[in-house]
Ligand SMILES: O=P(O)(O)OC[C@H]1O[C@H](OP(=O)(O)OP(=O)(O)O)[C@H](O)[C@@H]1O
């Protein structure tokens with residue numbers, strides 16, 4: 001199954017090689033641009049089906065994705081599970097629930113992401129949702145590219161686990177080689 005997901009990521013040009021500045025500030029020579037696969041509704045359904053399968057035994061009230069990467073993922077997971085799908089977004093640099101979306105106290109929520117690397121975005125979203133009274137059951141993503149030993153304090157469900165290195169900027173071998181310009185595909189300002 002993982003092989004099939006990887007093939008879909010490659011055939012939709014979502015799997016990139018180069019020199020990337022990640023949302024966490026780390027550098028990498030590989031990047032999963034999930035927007036490329038999510039532009040095709042049938043492929044979005046396929047790459048999310050394995051993670052939805054893992055969620056089916058959970059008692060979920062709502063799925064909530066942080067913008068941008070989590071929004072289409074939230075919609076598609078919500079569609080497959082038959083659950084309400086909403087999103088959080090940054091306003092003045094702060095992640096918030098806006099647009100009249102609501103979390104009722106005690107509601108059981110799954111966070112959705114396209115990619116989890118350090119878990120920073122997921123943890124930030126969890127704090128926002130818990131402050132509104134949600135019980136966060138975990139995070140569901142297309143690709144889990146956490147380095148070994150990077151743990152976050154909730155279950156992580158993914159369609160594919162990828163072994164991709166991310167370096168601190170000072171240790172980046174691509175910077176040292178000096179041949180490929182650094183690009184920042186994501187929208188979050190780095191910490
Ligand atoms: O696990 P982390 O280290 O937090 O990295 C993963 C996060 O980074 C990306 O978002 P980004 O901040 O680039 O914003 P975007 O989704 O708006 O493009 C991605 O969509 C995740 O939200």
Ligand SMILES: O=C(O)c1cc(=O)[nH]c(=O)[nH]1
Pocket residue numbers: 021022023024030031032033034069114115116117118145186
């Ligand atoms: O860590 C990130 O910012 C990140 C990595 C990746 O492969 N894809 C993505 O969208 N974000």
